Amino acid sequence: MLAPWLYDFPVDSLIARFKHNGKWPLGRLMAELLAQFLQHRFDEGLSRPDYLVPVPLASRRFRQRGYNQAAMLADWLGKELHLPVDERHVLRTRETPNQQGLDAKARKRNLRGAFALVDTDxxxxxxLALVDDVLTTGSTADVIARLLTSAGASRVDVYCLARTPKPGD
Known part of the structure; x- marks a missing residue:
């Protein structure tokens, strides 16, 4: 999992404005900085993925917001890093309650059966590299990564803008 920032002030406010208030220039700026962070890692020897795969958004949340912030980040990253983006093959198959406020166990339970793959060839x-805005417990990324590797992906990395701080961070 690669994230340049901890999900703490002021990054949490910037992400919230991008995610919930449609402040796309903030998202674009953070994606450009994430791309620089990743390019530095690639230059140091980190393997470049074949595809960027955004975490799919539940259709209800997509209708409310009008956009999938993870897909926007993946598109911006793809342009900056010259990597293809695949949004068609990982689907959100059911609505799930909001993950915010749930502990790790509840998040895993909440996500059971929430994702599926189309055409795994x-x-x-x-x-592959999953792209999302924030990694909290890693439950969403873990569920999707397991799905992708069980279908034959050789490796799945996770790229996020920020991760929640762990004790001692």
Whole structure:
């Protein structure tokens, strides 16, 4: 999991404005900084993925917001890093209650059966990178990564703007 920031002030406010208030220039700026962070890692020897895969948004949340912030981040990252983005093959199959405020166990339970793959031939042997805005417990990323690797992906990385601080951070 690669994230340049901790989900703490002021980054949490910037992400919230992008995610919930449609402040796309903030999202674009953070995506450009994430791209620089990742490019530095690639230059140091981190393997570049074959595809960026945004975490799909529940359709109800998409209707409310009008956009999927993870897909926007993936598109911006793809342009900056010259990587293809695949939004068509990982689907959100059911609505789930909001993850905010749930502990790790409740998050995993909440996500059971929430994602599915369409046409897995494209991913066999591929190195993929999931893209999301924030990694809290890692439950969403873990569920999708397991789904992708069980279908044949050789490796799944996770790229986020920020992760929640762990004790001692």
């Amino acid at each position: 494209w991913l066999r042997g591929k190195h």
